Amino acid sequence: MGLLRAARQPEHPLTQADTELFLLYAQEQKTSPRSLLFNGEWPQTISIAGQSSLRRLSNILQTLLHAPNIWSLLGQYLLIETSLLRDLLSNREDERNATLLADYDLLLQLARRYDAQQQARTRSAGQQEDEQGGSAATATVPTEEQVKGFLEYLTILVMLRQDGSRAGNDESEQELADVIRVMTVHASKGLEFPVVYLPGLLQRRFPAQARSSPITAPTGMLP
Structure with missing residues (x-):
């Protein structure tokens, strides 16, 4: 799906025929289209214009690999490598463009928040390594792993928002999506959430277990 979206961008357009040839070539080579792009490989049967677009897309991917974080990666692609945001900013009075700009702004804010969380x-x-007397050197997370983590982060946010919307439709007062609902185990029966935390989940404490040696009742309490 990423290749199909990229094929619609004016910086690296691909016809349907060239896209199908490239995907078929990846299938024959038993590899992913992404790997082929990173390695600069594609079939020579693709049109000259198509090869030029794939070469351009390959160069962009190679450049983005050096981005230090997700916010920089998105900014590099949206503002420098492509004209996506520049075209929208040139006509921001248009209602549709204004909506798209707001979406991109939110995406960049989420990227900044994600990067801050990862840095923390x-x-x-x-x-912790210092306190334990270990080495303080920290390995750099590869860009692909950062992108994968950010996509998972966005997926969780979308699921939470959808869950909040469903809850709001069922209740008289609509709840916000970004809230934490605290409830007992019994109150949560029949409900579903994408993320659940169970504090106090300790052996022989929760779930509660019957005592092996119950306390004897005081004399006279029981008949």
Whole structure:
């Protein structure tokens, strides 16, 4: 699906015939289209214009691999490698363009938040290593792994928003999507959530277990 979206961009357009040839070639080589693009490989049966677009797309991917974080990667692609945002900004008075700009702005904000969370986790891991007397060196996360993590992050946010919308439709007062619902185990029966935290989940404490040696009732309490 990523290739099909990329084929519609004016910086690296691909005809349907060229796209099908490229996907068929990837299938024959038993590899992914992404791997072929990274390696600069495609069948020579693709049109000259199609090969030029694939070469351009391959160069963009190689450049994005050096992005230090997700926010930089998105900014590099949206503002420098392509004219996506520049075209929208040139006619921001248009209602549709304004809506798209708001969506891109939200995406960049989420990317910034995700990067901040990852940096905080990295610092925390480094501090723990220092406290334990280990090495403080932290390996750099590959760009592909960062992208995969960010996509999973977005997926969870979408699921939470959808769950909040469904809950709002069923209740008299609509709840916001970005809230934490605290409830007992019994109150949660029959409900579904994409993310669930169970505090106090300890052996022999929760779930509760019957005592092996119950306390004897005081004399006179029981008949």
